Amino acid sequence: MGIIEKYNKGVLYYQFESFNKVAYINHLFTSRIGWNNENIPDKISSIFNVPKSNIVNVRQVHGAEMTVIDLKVEDFKDLSKKESDGLITNIPNLILTTSHADCVPIYFLDKRKKVVGLAHGGWRGTYKNITGKMIDTMKNIYNSEPEDILVGIGPSIGPCCYEVSKDLGEQFNKRYSRFKNIVQEKNNKVFLDLWRINYLQAIDKGIKSGNITLSKTCTSCKIDKFYSYRKEKDIKNRMVAAISLDKRMII
Ligand SMILES: [Zn+2]
Numbered sequence: 701m702g703i704i705e706k707y708n709k710g711v712l713y714y715q716f717e718s719f720n721k722v723a724y725i726n727h728l729f730t731s732r733i734g735w736n737n738e739n740i741p742d743k744i745s746s747i748f749n750v751p752k753s754n755i756v757n758v759r760q761v762h763g764a765e766m767t768v769i770d771l772k773v774e775d776f777k778d779l780s781k782k783e784s785d786g787l788i789t790n791i792p793n794l795i796l797t798t799s800h801a802d803c804v805p806i807y808f809l810d811k812r813k814k815v816v817g818l819a820h821g822g823w824r825g826t827y828k829n830i831t832g833k834m835i836d837t838m839k840n841i842y843n844s845e846p847e848d849i850l851v852g853i854g855p856s857i858g859p860c861c862y863e864v865s866k867d868l869g870e871q872f873n874k875r876y877s878r879f880k881n882i883v884q885e886k887n888n889k890v891f892l893d894l895w896r897i898n899y900l901q902a903i904d905k906g907i908k909s910g911n912i913t914l915s916k917t918c919t920s921c922k923i924d925k926f927y928s929y930r931k932e933k934d935i936k937n938r939m940v941a942a943i944s945l946d947k948r949m950i951i
Contacts, residue, residue, distance in 0.1 A: 703854070703915040710734045711743055712925065716852040716913045719943075722811060726750070726795075727943040729805055729854045731925050740940050748795055748944055755795045755942075758784040760820050762803075764828035766837045769794060785825050786834050788817040790842060792945040800856065801929040802919050804894050805941035806831055807852035810844040816943045821856075823868070826894050827875065831901035839905075846906030851899075851913070854941060855926055858918030859884055859893035862930070866890050872897070878904075 701717040711734030719727050726748040730740060745752040756776050758767055761783045769776055769789040776794065787796040790813065798805060798820040808817035815838055821830045831851070838844035869883040869890040876882060879900045884891045895914055902912050919926040919939075927937045 701913055703913065703917060707733075709743065709746060713747075714855060714915070714917070716807065716854075716915070718850050718911070718913050719807065719809060719852055722809065722850075724792075724814070724946040724948060725809060725816070725943065726946055727807060727852075729941050730939045732923075732927050732937065732939075733925065735939075737937055744795060744797070744940065744942050748942070750793055750795055750944060750947075754793055755797055756787060756789075757797045757799070758782050758787060760785050760798065762822050762824035764825050764830040764833045766833055768837065768841055769796075770841075785821070785830060786817065786819040786837070788815065788834070788837055788841070790815045790945070793947040795942050795944040797940050797942045799938040799940055801927045801935060801938050802857040804856040804898055805854035805939075806834070806898055807854065807941065807943055808834055808838065809850045809943075810838055810842060810848050811850065812848040813842045813844050814945060815842045815844060816945055818941055818943050820941075821894065821898055823864070823892060823894065826897050826901075827872065829901055831898045832905050835902065835905040835907065847908060847911075849907050850911050851902045851907055853895050853898055853912070853914045855915050855917040855919050855922075855939070856894065857920045857928065857930055858895060858916070859891050860918055861920035862892050862894065863889050864892045868892065876900070
């Protein structure tokens with residue numbers, strides 16, 4: 701199973717087939733076709749059939765801090781000022797969102813406990829094991845079992861295009877020495893495979909490989925469909941990752 705492309709209500713977006721099989725999940729990853737920074741909340745609200753006021757976001761800082769949204773959170777609007785790169789909830793009808801332009805969107809779903817998570821993994825977050833931290837948080841807060849968790853690694857800059865310094869490649873190889881082939885050398889250049897590192901971080905926490913979808917879709921290769929910060933210097937537009945538990949699940 702992989703990723704599918706949908707054209708609906710004048711916009712193009714992406715979804716994981718594995719997540720689509722779960723009836724009570726709404727999710728998507730936006731593209732550059734039909735979307736812009738202004739219309740994203742309205743369009744997502746319309747596609748998910750959830751009020752725009754229920755969209756949650758945080759201040760992304762390339763860290764690995766997780767924000768759990770439970771009934772103790774009095775006003776989730778305040779979270780937009782909170783520095784964090786991961787969102788988790790089991791509350792239906794809230795739309796978790798993160799913004800991306802090359803950084804990896806990572807989607808999580810515990811099918812048994814009905815918990816969703818979303819992470820923003822650039823190289824810094826990936827270096828800090830953001831995927832592992834998300835899975836640990838799901839285990840600690842919701843007693844999630846690894847075999848119930850689905851992971852989706854969405855469109856982002858691939859190992860084909862993500863050139864990094866030799867020094868950074870060495871830092872990753874040193875920190876993740878148990879992971880093989882995460883840094884590749886081609887023509888004396890070093891390329892980092894953020895997809896594979898996040899995949900192996902999930903495997904490391906006990907997620908079954910069959911429950912992980914790698915979209916293998918590179919934003920820098922496909923600028924007809926996506927915005928790429930690397931390829932299009934200083935671009936202000938972003939793609940948004942979104943996931944929510946449908947309100948129908950509680951009926
Ligand atoms: Zn590429």
